[in-house]
Amino acid sequence: MGGKDSNFKVVYRGEKLENFREGEWVFFQRPKECGGGYWFGRTYAFCFWLEFGKPTSLAQGMGYLLALDSIKHRLEEFDDDQFGLPF
Structure with a gap:
């Protein structure tokens, strides 16, 4: 699974996610027979919330986390000058 310094975990085929924190990012590796890739989302007490509606690569998911x-x-931040009234 993911390292201690990362802000996500990777669960590879055949492994289980034993422990998790609410809102933690997780990649679940899909079987090769189903096209491979990863399901990517967040863990909560009673569900796994998918971030994307389709499987993704590890690189795309990590790029998303870096952008986030x-x-x-x-x-x-709020820029008062950005939203002015047209007078």
Whole structure:
């Protein structure tokens, strides 16, 4: 599974996700017979929430997480000049 420093886990074919935290990112590897790739989403107490509606590659999912991390620090920013009233 994923390393301790990463912000996600990878569960390979034949493995189980023994422990998880609420909202943790997880990649579940799909069987080769079904096209391979990974199901990617978040774990919650009673469900696994898919982030994408179709299987993805590990590289695409990690790229998504990197992009998400790069904008996370700007979520609380608000630019008053961006939204002006037309007078």
